[in-house]
Amino acid sequence: MGMKLTSPAFENGSSIPSRFTCDGSDVSPALVIENVPAGTKTLALIVDDPDAPMKTWVHWVVYDIDPAMKIIKENSVPGKQGINDFRRNSWGGPCPPSGTHRYYFKLYALDNILGIGESIDKKGLEKAMAGHILAESELVGLYKRGGN
Numbered sequence: 001m002g003m004k005l006t007s008p009a010f011e012n013g014s015s016i017p018s019r020f021t022c023d024g025s026d027v028s029p030a031l032v033i034e035n036v037p038a039g040t041k042t043l044a045l046i047v048d049d050p051d052a053p054m055k056t057w058v059h060w061v062v063y064d065i066d067p068a069m070k071i072i073k074e075n076s077v078p079g080k081q082g083i084n085d086f087r088r089n090s091w092g093g094p095c096p097p098s099g100t101h102r103y104y105f106k107l108y109a110l111d112n113i114l115g116i117g118e119s120i121d122k123k124g125l126e127k128a129m130a131g132h133i134l135a136e137s138e139l140v141g142l143y144k145r146g147g148n
Contacts, residue, residue, distance in 0.1 A: 044079075
């Protein structure tokens with residue numbers, strides 16, 4: 001069984017409750033991590049929206065997460081936070097301008113500790129992770145403003 005990422009707040013492929021978005025409290029949802037592979041030194045998490053106009057919009061960049069962590073609590077900071085497309089080192093919840101968007105929560109198990117600063121963005125994190133990914137898992141949530 002491979003590494004698995006789930007949330008008690010929403011099922012894979014279903015709507016993200018509005019409290020985790022710009023229409024609510026804008027806090028990060030709780031996440032549950034299972035089956036982290038042996039040899040994992042750290043975990044990384046990227047949350048992005050490929051349906052955003054112009055480009056894939058990055059909502060959260062987190063790395064150096066302890067691989068023993070099984071639950072990321074709601075509204076918590078599980079590791080070092082990089083810069084998202086809101087230009088913040090924090091969670092930025094779904095806030096689509098129109099229509100239903102998909103939000104990809106992508107978890108990576110890495111064979112090394114990255115040792116990078118908190119000014120890194122998604123592209124920089126992906127470059128640092130290259131060649132070090134042991135496993136990955138994905139959770140997808142949907143959100144439409146006024147639709148929840």
